[in-house]
Amino acid sequence: MNTQFKKGVLELIVLLAVSKKDMYGYELVLEVSKFVDVNDGTIYPLLKRLTNDKYFETYLVDSTEGPARKYYKITVLGKERVKELKQNWTTFVSGVDKFIKECTKDE
Amino acid sequence: MNTQFKKGVLELIVLLAVSKKDMYGYELVLEVSKFVDVNDGTIYPLLKRLTNDKYFETYLVDSTEGPARKYYKITVLGKERVKELKQNWTTFVSGVDKFIKECTKDE
DNA sequence: TTTAGATACTTGACAATGCAAGGTAGTTGG
DNA sequence: CCAACTACCTTGCATTGTCAAGTATCTAAA
Numbered sequence: 001m002n003t004q005f006k007k008g009v010l011e012l013i014v015l016l017a018v019s020k021k022d023m024y025g026y027e028l029v030l031e032v033s034k035f036v037d038v039n040d041g042t043i044y045p046l047l048k049r050l051t052n053d054k055y056f057e058t059y060l061v062d063s064t065e066g067p068a069r070k071y072y073k074i075t076v077l078g079k080e081r082v083k084e085l086k087q088n089w090t091t092f093v094s095g096v097d098k099f100i101k102e103c104t105k106d107e
Numbered sequence: 108m109n110t111q112f113k114k115g116v117l118e119l120i121v122l123l124a125v126s127k128k129d130m131y132g133y134e135l136v137l138e139v140s141k142f143v144d145v146n147d148g149t150i151y152p153l154l155k156r157l158t159n160d161k162y163f164e165t166y167l168v169d170s171t172e173g174p175a176r177k178y179y180k181i182t183v184l185g186k187e188r189v190k191e192l193k194q195n196w197t198t199f200v201s202g203v204d205k206f207i208k209e210c211t212k213d214e
Numbered sequence: 215t216t217t218a219g220a221t222a223c224t225t226g227a228c229a230a231t232g233c234a235a236g237g238t239a240g241t242t243g244g
Numbered sequence: 245c246c247a248a249c250t251a252c253c254t255t256g257c258a259t260t261g262t263c264a265a266g267t268a269t270c271t272a273a274a
Contacts, residue, residue, distance in 0.1 A: 002192070004115020004260070005199045007231055011111075013203065016210040026251050035206040036199070042232050044253055049231095066250035067240045085109070086207065092112045092143070093200055096120065099142040100193065103123040111230065114260055133222055149261055151223055156260090173221035174269035 001037045010038065012085040014046055015074070018056060019082050024069035047072060055081050108144045117145065119192040121153055122162060122181070126189050131168075131176035154179060162188050 013032055017023060023031070025047055029040045050056050055078035060068045074082075120139055124130060130138070132154055136147045157163050162185035167175045181189070 002115055002195045002199065003232060003258095004118075005196065007114035007260085008109050008111025009203055010232080013206055016207060020210045024251080025253090032206075035202045035209075039233050040252085041234065041236095041254085046231085048253085063240085063251075065241065067238090067252065069251070088109050089112065089203075092109065095142040096116055096196075099120055099139075100123060100196075102142075103127045110261060114231080117261075131222080146262060147223085148225095148263060152225085153260085155224085170221080170270080172270075174223085176222070 006036065006038075009089065010036070010042065010046060011050070012082070012089055014043065014050065015055060015078060015082045015085065018072050019074045019079060022071045022073045024061075024071050026069070028072075050078070053081075054078075113143065113145070116196065117143070117149065117153060118157070119189070119196055121150065121157065122185060122189045122192065125163060125179050126181045126186060129178045129180045131178050133176070135179075157185070161185075 010032075013036065014028060017028055017031055025044055026040070028047070029038060029043050032038050032043070047056065051058060051072070054075055056072045057075055059071050059073070061071055063069050117139075120143065121135060124135055124138055132151055133147070135154070136145065136150045139145050139150065154163065158165060158179070161182055163179045164182055165177050165179055167177055170176050
């Protein structure tokens with residue numbers, strides 16, 4: 001898959017996933033992988049960044065299957081960010097799609 | 108606009124535009140700008156890269172409005188690249204869209 | 215002819231982000 | 245104890261877009 005396409009979009013995806021329900025990192029990796037090819041070394045730094053930016057809060061929950069799970073919970077600021085990013089994304093995609101159609105129509 | 112979204116997609120856009128008809132750099136900047144916010148300092152290096160990669164060939168044409176224009180023409184290799192990238196792009200977008208719907212459905 | 219302005223393109227330092235590869239820890243079963 | 249699985253995290257690297265500055269060429273006005 002094209003790595004470049006993912007740039008920036010993963011932020012939206014992760015924000016969206018967590019906004020639906022609290023999740024821990026590993027869970028997110030598995031969930032997101034169903035739709036887009038991702039590496040866990042991509043997700044963890046991203047989660048850290050989004051937490052630093054106050055879009056997420058975290059809490060630990062013990063697990064019987066390994067080390068404690070760090071859950072991420074979306075904040076109010078995070079919800080605003082989702083809305084903004086989602087809007088940007090749709091606008092961007094529709095612009096690109098229009099361009100593609102424009103360039104492909106006579107074939 | 109989100110800078111990151113553009114990563115990789117601009118390559119597709121430029122390839123598509125040139126595959127429709129031969130174009131010179133400045134013309135491309137203006138054309139692409141109609142759909143996506145771009146900087147001319149982004150387009151020129153990209154054109155150079157795509158030419159190095161044998162996706163484009165170039166030729167010069169005199170102009171009455173300034174210096175000679177360097178036209179870019181798509182190669183066979185370039186056409187294959189377009190097809191590949193376009194396919195990747197649609198697959199990627201539909202994956203993301205599915206994810207977005209998945210996360211937004213109960214609201 | 216020299217100056218100004220538009221056009222056309224190049225270059226280099228910079229920032230963001232994804233990836234591969236590695237490391238740490240806890241739990242369970244052999 | 246050791247292997248396998250879960251879960252988490254860090255580091256260095258490559259790619260690609262941005263911005264600022266600079267080069268060069270043409271036209272037209274002074």
